[in-house]
Ligand SMILES: Nc1ncnc2c1ncn2[C@@H]1O[C@H](COP(=O)(O)OP(=O)(O)O)[C@@H](O)[C@H]1O
């Protein structure tokens with residue numbers, strides 16, 4: 001119990017003190033995971049929509065593969081990226097191993113199936129009437145598809161928050177391809193592992209608190225943006 | 240040959256094993272108010288969907304607003320933009336009543352000021368101005384139907400399909416809607432094709448009636464004529480109220 005109290009206290013102090021090293025680690029965590037999320041969203045949302053709406057051979061198989069990769073273990077993603085980027089790998093020439101770029105690539109691999117798969121599910125859950133209504137009002141196919149995406153936005157936001165939660169909290173991939181190099185590729189999760197290994201349990205717990213705070217703030221930002229844009233929170237009333 | 244807004248020849252549609260529509264020959268001239276009558280499952284909505292290019296027919300030839308329908312992408316959108324439909328469910332997009340009524344104008348890139356003017360005008364006509372900023376999904380069934388009509392009107396269609404437009408509306412408001420329908424037809428020159436289960440409404444509004452039964456049109460004619468001397472036994476028993484749907 002002492003360790004936990006100590007950790008909470010240290011965490012609180014750490015957040016107030018704004019220690020430069022912690023600040024740098026925190027910013028790198030955010031930079032890596034948010035970049036990865038944006039890239040995953042840029043590819044995943046349109047692709048998920050296509051998988052949901054377009055009829056083509058192999059569609060079912062692709063969907064099932066996407067769902068499977070939603071459970072991709074982070075270390076495995078890290079390993080795959082490692083094999084491609086290491087000096088002997090096909091992309092070794094670019095010398096990306098142990099850089100934030102490598103960490104972002106690995107996290108895109110983790111985040112993309114989640115965004116894509118959950119977007120597809122959200123879009124498939126829409127009734128035929130969305131298309132019908134848009135079409136009878138003169139929408140082109142592209143415009144009608146936008147209407148369907150717009151109707152699915154709650155589900156798509158959920159996809160984004162789920163993916164971000166996974167990325168900011170994972171350690172396997174960033175450890176494998178980043179290497180936890182101080183000042184270069186060390187992020188919050190890898191610091192926690194390091195502190196734990198060195199027996200500084202309360203320090204590890206303190207960094208964990210910073211991580212939770214960051215996760216909370218980013219979620220808050222996404223949800224606020226959504227509310228500001230659409231201003232119509234839907235809620236089922238249960239009385 | 241006189242031009243007709245819709246010409247259907249040998250149009251059929253099946254779902255699985257069941258043929259739900261089979262129209263040998265149907266011509267709708269345009270300009271009038273037309274009513275389609277018939278029991279549930281007769282194929283009225285399916286017919287609407289084919290005429291408004293939402294469902295592809297399995298066989299036959301379809302001529303819409305002077306075009307032989309080829310289902311080529313650009314043609315479909317071009318023709319759809321001359322029509323509008325109020326569907327049976329009056330589905331509303333997530334968002335305000337304003338957003339819903341403006342939708343058809345936005346996809347046509349209507350300038351903002353004009354959009355606003357037309358939305359106001361349409362809602363005004365249906366007596367729904369008070370609801371303009373309400374979330375559309377919170378409206379009652381009848382209010383939704385009125386907004387759906389306003390939304391369809393906003394795009395100034397040449398043909399307006401109404402699929403049971405007063406099914407959720409109280410008798411007094413239904414009469415209001417009937418007046419709007421007449422106004423839209425007479426003053427704006429819009430062809431109106433509607434499905435209704437209300438015989439009195441059909442008689443009051445329409446000039447021509449099509450009677451459907453198990454996917455076929457079994458009787459058609461001028462409203463007055465049809466009500467007074469229907470030829471088909473099924474139509475007659477329907478019109479005197481022996482068959483209740
Ligand atoms: N998408 C569909 N899939 C399968 N069956 C359908 C579909 N749409 C309509 N049907 C069937 O076709 C028949 C005609 O339906 P519909 O045109 O909606 O009838 P109506 O509007 O006259 O009540 C019904 O029996 C209905 O169950």
Ligand SMILES: [Mg+2]
Nearest residue numbers: 283284327402
């Ligand atoms: Mg119907």
